Amino acid sequence: MRYLSHLVEVLGREPSPVERHAFEVAWSEHCGYSHTRAYISRLPGVSREVNAGVVELGEGLVCVFKIESHNHPSAVEPYNGAATGVGGIIRDVLAMGVRPVAILDSLHMHRVIDGIVAGIGDYGNAIGVPTVGGQLRVSSRFRHNPLVNAMALGVGRGSEVVPSRATSPDQVIVVFGGLTGRDGIHGASFASRDLSGEHERINIQVGDPFAEKLLIEAFLQMRSEGLVDGAQDLGAGGVLMATCELMGKGGLGGTVHLDAVPLREPDMEGWEVLLSESQERMAVVTTPDRAGRVLEIAREHMLYGAVVARLDRSGLYRAVFGGEVLLEVPVRALLEAPAEEALEVSPPPLSSLRVSFGFEDESAAPIFSRYDYMVGNDTVLPPGLGPAVLRVKGSRRGVAVCVHSREDLAESSPYWASFVALFEACRKLVSVGARPVGVTDGLNYGDPDVDPLGLALTMRGLEDACRQLGLPVVSGNASLYNTFEGTPIPPTLIVGAVGAVEDVYGVSRRPPRGKVFRVGFEGFDPSREARVWRGMEVLRDRGCFLMAPSSFPSATLRDVLRSMGLSLKVLRPIPRGFDQTFLAVSPEGELEGLDLPWEEVGEIS
Amino acid sequence: MRSLDVAVVVYPGSNCDRDMFYALELSGFRPRFVGLKGELRGYPVIAVPGGFSYGDYLRPGAVAAREEISHRIREEAERGALVLGVCNGFQILVEMGLLPGALLQNEDGLFSCRWVDLLVEDASTPFTRCYRPGQRISLPIANGFGRYYRGGGDVRVVMRYVHDVNGSEEGIAAVANEAGNVLGMMPHPERACEEILGGTDGIALFRSMMEHLSSLL
Numbered sequence: 162m163r164y165l166s167h168l169v170e171v172l173g174r175e176p177s178p179v180e181r182h183a184f185e186v187a188w189s190e191h192c193g194y195s196h197t198r199a200y201i202s203r204l205p206g207v208s209r210e211v212n213a214g215v216v217e218l219g220e221g222l223v224c225v226f227k228i229e230s231h232n233h234p235s236a237v238e239p240y241n242g243a244a245t246g247v248g249g250i251i252r253d254v255l256a257m258g259v260r261p262v263a264i265l266d267s268l269h270m271h272r273v274i275d276g277i278v279a280g281i282g283d284y285g286n287a288i289g290v291p292t293v294g295g296q297l298r299v300s301s302r303f304r305h306n307p308l309v310n311a312m313a314l315g316v317g318r319g320s321e322v323v324p325s326r327a328t329s330p331d332q333v334i335v336v337f338g339g340l341t342g343r344d345g346i347h348g349a350s351f352a353s354r355d356l357s358g359e360h361e362r363i364n365i366q367v368g369d370p371f372a373e374k375l376l377i378e379a380f381l382q383m384r385s386e387g388l389v390d391g392a393q394d395l396g397a398g399g400v401l402m403a404t405c406e407l408m409g410k411g412g413l414g415g416t417v418h419l420d421a422v423p424l425r426e427p428d429m430e431g432w433e434v435l436l437s438e439s440q441e442r443m444a445v446v447t448t449p450d451r452a453g454r455v456l457e458i459a460r461e462h463m464l465y466g467a468v469v470a471r472l473d474r475s476g477l478y479r480a481v482f483g484g485e486v487l488l489e490v491p492v493r494a495l496l497e498a499p500a501e502e503a504l505e506v507s508p509p510p511l512s513s514l515r516v517s518f519g520f521e522d523e524s525a526a527p528i529f530s531r532y533d534y535m536v537g538n539d540t541v542l543p544p545g546l547g548p549a550v551l552r553v554k555g556s557r558r559g560v561a562v563c564v565h566s567r568e569d570l571a572e573s574s575p576y577w578a579s580f581v582a583l584f585e586a587c588r589k590l591v592s593v594g595a596r597p598v599g600v601t602d603g604l605n606y607g608d609p610d611v612d613p614l615g616l617a618l619t620m621r622g623l624e625d626a627c628r629q630l631g632l633p634v635v636s637g638n639a640s641l642y643n644t645f646e647g648t649p650i651p652p653t654l655i656v657g658a659v660g661a662v663e664d665v666y667g668v669s670r671r672p673p674r675g676k677v678f679r680v681g682f683e684g685f686d687p688s689r690e691a692r693v694w695r696g697m698e699v700l701r702d703r704g705c706f707l708m709a710p711s712s713f714p715s716a717t718l719r720d721v722l723r724s725m726g727l728s729l730k731v732l733r734p735i736p737r738g739f740d741q742t743f744l745a746v747s748p749e750g751e752l753e754g755l756d757l758p759w760e761e762v763g764e765i766s
Numbered sequence: 767m768r769s770l771d772v773a774v775v776v777y778p779g780s781n782c783d784r785d786m787f788y789a790l791e792l793s794g795f796r797p798r799f800v801g802l803k804g805e806l807r808g809y810p811v812i813a814v815p816g817g818f819s820y821g822d823y824l825r826p827g828a829v830a831a832r833e834e835i836s837h838r839i840r841e842e843a844e845r846g847a848l849v850l851g852v853c854n855g856f857q858i859l860v861e862m863g864l865l866p867g868a869l870l871q872n873e874d875g876l877f878s879c880r881w882v883d884l885l886v887e888d889a890s891t892p893f894t895r896c897y898r899p900g901q902r903i904s905l906p907i908a909n910g911f912g913r914y915y916r917g918g919g920d921v922r923v924v925m926r927y928v929h930d931v932n933g934s935e936e937g938i939a940a941v942a943n944e945a946g947n948v949l950g951m952m953p954h955p956e957r958a959c960e961e962i963l964g965g966t967d968g969i970a971l972f973r974s975m976m977e978h979l980s981s982l983l
Binding site for chain 1: 964
C-alpha cells in the first residue's frame, strides 16, 4: 500500500487488515486526489466540498455539472465500464438535488470501440437522460488506454440544491437503491494503477439502468417532499466514502451498522459491505422521524434501503458488523489523504507550442444517433454543430454545454494545451450566443511520479486560462496512471464548459445556405480573444450561423449537414492548429465592415 | 360532456412520461400521471408513453403488458376510450395483444435516434383526422426495437416511413385497431410540437384527438 508509513504515523500503530483496506481506498488517487489536490486548490472558484459544482443561470435557476472518467474499467470491460461511468456521474449531479437533464461523452480511442458506445447508449437511453453531445478523438496514442469521460448536467432552482454533508448529530444516514454485492471492491484503487497487470476483471461494476431510473425518481420525490437534509452518491469506496464524507464535511462522527445494508450476497464479510462499489445506490441524510417515509418511497420505487448510520459529535468513524467494531478511526484521517506538494512552474513561451499528432477523421454522427439526444423535450441544438443547447421550460433561458480537449498540443506544451482547450471551449459556447459561466475539468494523465512536471504545467495552464476569462472551475475529476507498460497517454485535459443563454429562442438550430467564412486571427494570443468574441456577437446579430471547430471540414460536419439536407463545398481546408478563428455561415454573402480578418473557405448549399 | 382529462400511464422505467404530459398540456388537455395502482375509469384518453418500462428487461413491453394497470387499459379501450401508445407504449400495446403484430429489433441491431419522414396513410382515425390523407410529415424516432412485423394478419396501417429506417414490414410505423380508437406508433409526436425542438408535425395528432372529443359532444 502506498502511504503505509504515513498511515502508521496517523494511527500511532500498525493498521489492522480492515483499516488497511479502508485507507487503501480512501487514500487512493481516485478518492484522495493526492497528486492533484494542491493544484486543484489553486483553481479559481473551486469548492470540492460538494458532489458537483453549481453555477447560476439567472431567474433563480441553477445548473449543476461535473465530468468524471471511467478509463480503467472501460479498458478492461468496455460495455459495463462505460455504462457505469454514465451512471456514476448522473448520481453525482442527482445528489445535488436537481434533475439530471443532459449527458455528454468524451471518447479517446484508437478506433471506435463498439462496446463503449453501446454501454453509454444503453445506459443513458434507458434512464431517460439525453446524451446531447460529445467528443470523439481517434488516435493510436490511446490504443492501450482508451479514455471514457462522461459529463452530466442538471438544471433546477437554487432552492432545490441540497448540501453534501450532515449538519447535526440528531440526523441519520439512509442508504437506498440497488442491493449491495461484491462488485467493484477496490475499484478506486484499481483505477489508480498502471493497466498492464493481470486479474483486473474482478474489479468491474455492472450497471443496471432500470434501477438508476427508479433511483432518480425516488430521490427527486424524497427531495420534493422535504426529506433530504444532505446527500451523497455511492461511488468509489461505496458505503465507506459516502458516509465518512457526509460526516466529515459536517464536522461530525458516527457509527455505521453494516449489518443493516441490504445485501445481494448474504455471506459477505463486513469489510466487503463497507467497500463494495455496487452501482445505483445513494446515501441520504435525514432525521429519525422522517427516515420511515424515505424508506417507504424507496420501496414504492422497487428499491431497497435501510438506516445505516447514526451520527454523533465524536469525530470518529466507527463501522460495526456482527456485533464487532470493524473500524474505528478519526473521520478526518480517512478524508485527509496525504497530499503531494505542488511543483512551482511558470508559463512557458508560446513558441514551444505545436500540433504533434493528428486524429483520424472519423465521423461521430453514427454515434450521436445511437443516443437518445432528445428525450426531455429540451434539446434545442442537436449534436454535431458545436455545443449542445438546452432550453429550460417555463423560461426563455437556456444552457449551452460542450466538452473539448487539445491533447494533440500537449506533447509540445501541456501548459498551452490546457490554455488553448479552455479558450476554444468557450469560443464554442460564444458561437451559439452563450455567456461562459463555469467549467468542470477532466484531467487524464499518465504517471505523475514519473512526470510530475507535465502534471503541474497542465494544471497551471488551466488555472491561468480560467483566471484570464474570469471563469470558476466548479467541479472536476482526475484520472492518473493512464499508462501501459510504463508508456503514458498524452496529457489530456478535457474541459467541460457551460454557458448561460439568455434567449434560447434566438439560437438557430441549423445553418442557412450560404458562403462559409473563416474569421479571426492566425496564431494564438490570449489578449485578442475578446475581439474574437465581439466579432462573433456582431455576425450572429447579422444572421450568420457560427461554429468554432478546431479543423475544417470534418466527416462529422459533412454527415450532420447531409442529415439536414445540406451539402458542403470546401474551398480551403483548415488543418488542426491553434488559430483564434471561427466559422461564419453567411446567408447574405460577404462580411462587410468587420473589424477582424476573414476569408472565404467554403459554401453550404 | 366528456372532459379533456388524459391519463398518462407511468410504468416503472417509463421515461417519456413527462414529455407526453408536457405536449398534452401544450395542446390544451389536462393530463394526469397514473401509476401502477392508479385509476383509469372515466378518462376519455389514455396515453401510454415511451421509455424503458422495466428496463426493457426480458423483451420491450413484455413485463409492463402483464401488469394489472394494463388490464385496466384494455377495459377502457373496449369501452371506447382513445388509447395512444408511443414507442415503448406501442410495444406494450402489442405485447398486450391490443394491437396486432410485433416489434422486433431494428435490422442493423442498433438504437436509432433521428428525425424521419412519414406518410399519413389513414387520416380517418381519431388520432389523424387533422392530417391530410397521404400527407408527408416529419417526426423523431428513438428506439432499438422499432421494426414492425405484421405476422401475416390484416393491419390497419396509419403511418408508413417514406424511407426504410429499420426494416419494418412494408415500412409500417403506426397501426390502429379495427375500431380506430387504439393507436400505436414508434415515432414520437410529443417531441414535435414546437419549432424550437425542430418541428411541429406532431401537433396535428393531439389536435385530432381534441377535435374527435369535441365531435362527441
